[in-house]
Amino acid sequence: MKEKNEMSLVRLKINNIYRYGILNYLSEQNSIYIKPKKHEKLQKSEKDALLIEQIGLLRQSVETLFRDFDIQLSEFFHIQCDEKDKFIFEVKDLQELMNKIQEEINFFERRHLELERNTARLKIELENLNFLKLSYSFLENFNITRDGVDHFQRLKFKVFTTFTKNLDNLKILLEFSEFPCIYQTHQISDDRICFFVIYPKNGEEELTKRLNIIFAEEIPIVKKFLTPDGVDFERINESIKVIEKNQIKYQKELERIRDDNILRIAAIYETIQNIEQNLWALNQFEQESVDRITVEFFVPIDKKKEIIDGILHNFRETPLINSIDISKKHPIFESELDQDYSEKVISDKESKERKELSESEVKEKDLRNQAPTIMRNNFLVRPFETITRMYGTPSYHEIDPTPFIAITFPLIFGLMFGDVGHGFILVISGLIGAYIFRARKGTDLYNLCWIIFYCGLGAILGGFLYGEIFGTHELEIFNIVIWQLHPITIPILNITLYNPLNNIMTTFKFAILIGVFHINLGWLIQAVNYWKQERKYLAFSDSIMKILLLTGGTILLFTYGFDINSWLIFPYPILLPLVPGILLIVLKPLGKALRVPSLKQESYGGLIGEGSIETFETLLSVMSNAASYIRLLALSLAHISLLLAIRAMVDIIQGEGLLFQSLQTFGLIFGNIIVILLEGLLVFLNTMRLHFYEFFFKFFQGSGKEYAPFHLTSQFSVIKFELGLERDLISEDIEKEIETKKTIEEIEKAKKYIMKKYL
16 A cells, blocks of 8 residues: 655656657646766766856846846746736747846846936936035136136136045145145035136146146136026036936836846846756756757656556657656665665565665665655644754654654643733734735744744643733733633642642653653654564564663653652562663564564674663763753743742833833833843743754654755746757767767777677
8 A cells, every 4th residue: 555645766768859848748747756866877078067157157147137126036926927927938949048137137247237328317417516516606706707717818717626535734735835726715515616627728727737646637618508697507407307307207117127128138038047957957967869858757657657657659660668656664776776666576586685784775776765754744833944944954764753743842831831812912923923924925934933933822821721811810901900810720630730839849840751752753753664674573672661761761750759668669660660670671682582583694702792882872961951841930930930030120110100100111011021032932942952852853864855846937938948849969979979989889899899709
């Protein structure tokens, strides 16, 4: 019987000319996990290196495009694109596709460069006009007119501007005794001054030399802005307005290009991503012969038939397809892929050889270690996949712990953060966050919002157990008690955790019991893992014995305390942890004697030594692991104590009236917010630590490969590779290389044959 989420490995041999077509088909299925080549087989050719370099340049170009047109990736999330609006790229190969994308980018860069140059030119013109206007405002005081500019015969009149810091140097340079002239200065801005100079015409060169020392710039006397009556400020203002309008026009043109082509730019960006995906996938193909390529991929068993039938139907030349179903229960080897596993008959000799493989060899060759893991959880627990992935992806043949931590994580969080009021705030915050980030459904941020929601429910439960709501046992509004929490008795244990500050020992024992239960749950899942992998003996000899050891030790200490004498008298409670400890040592050697397959290759001495060390390590680890759960008590007490301290500080504010009541209310609200943020984060981190180090460590490897199907995004673009019998340059080079190698091999074989026969 097939288990849920099992995979099949498919090996596909097909003509080289269909390589792009098969990639498009596999991408459209959105359920294919292409098996990566082994490291020793990954050899990048010069052409691959060139393509990778070109992709890097494309990425840099598109990043520049984003900066030039002020585009954010988040804008693409809101673009609605119908099938008919998608940009279609019809090309022969990746090289031609990259050339087309570069042409598209160059078009936008040229348009931006053109607008940028025009804008820069207008900016300079506007600065000059503004300086001209300010300078003419100064000159107007001297009744400058169009006729007056040409009035002098032996003298010249010029206007300049320079920085204010050069004013003292200007006075020295234009000293009358050194250089006869008349000048007048005026401050036109915070850092600039304007001045005019009337000087002899024969002193032109000398004046230029002097003014160059202070980097003075000449302000031209434009006659079109002068009238016989004075300065034509109206015309200057009109010229400024024209330039400003042109600036706005160019800016709007830039925005228009951006808005009208945002879909096109999104398609360019998407296509670059797809080029990278295509290149990676092409590198996973192996060249079997001159015109044959091979690719291997994993696919869910329930979709295997549909995908294989689609390949056979869509490609004219019948490809060669082999497949094998990968069971989660026992090792599967790639050698079995020669024909369909459902039809394969394993010979007695092959079965015997497989049984004689050591465990390390089995792991190395086992396809289960290469198969990706599908994490398909109920929508209620799916957000906690984020926590699981932070530790690691479940191995193909191990249990996904997500459904378990969906229960234990909020409960343990709630026991450390027990407060009905704070839990309610977390619930509301989680719901608001999930609504805000609903467009990012499935992302870690979205999942985190739902985790906060569930942690809020756990905090509410903890608040009812402790009898806490905003740090007190009753809810007051305007000094009126509207709700009072009463003690809740925990079933079976028949204890109450009400007011833990005065009930420390009971809360301490409860925290230890939670730890024992949590650790035992981890070992129980480990036992189920062993059972599903058909290693049932290890489930009993390892996991069950550890559960009995920890449970027996807990019963011993909780019932008889540390009175060693009472341990050794009837009914001999010391046997509760002692017997499982001894069995933990002897059961594995006994399993070898009983010919348990998983222990057959081990030695008796090694198993006894391993069992002894493991028993000793288990004793030490369970003591430290269980002690770690004391943090449930410590953080719950810290939470309550902080709230009591805040209330005490608020009570310092004494007085009557609305002002004092408002200050007290504000103090309580602010204090509670600080506790929720700071201690909530501390409790969240400690909850993660308890799961990662005390829980996951017992059963969860987290060394699997996440199921990420090969998929080319087609939200804005479609890539169509032309299918033809002509081969591209890359294929021809590959074929020549293969033919050369084959020729050399044939020559070497001929040499060996001749030497063997005639020498």
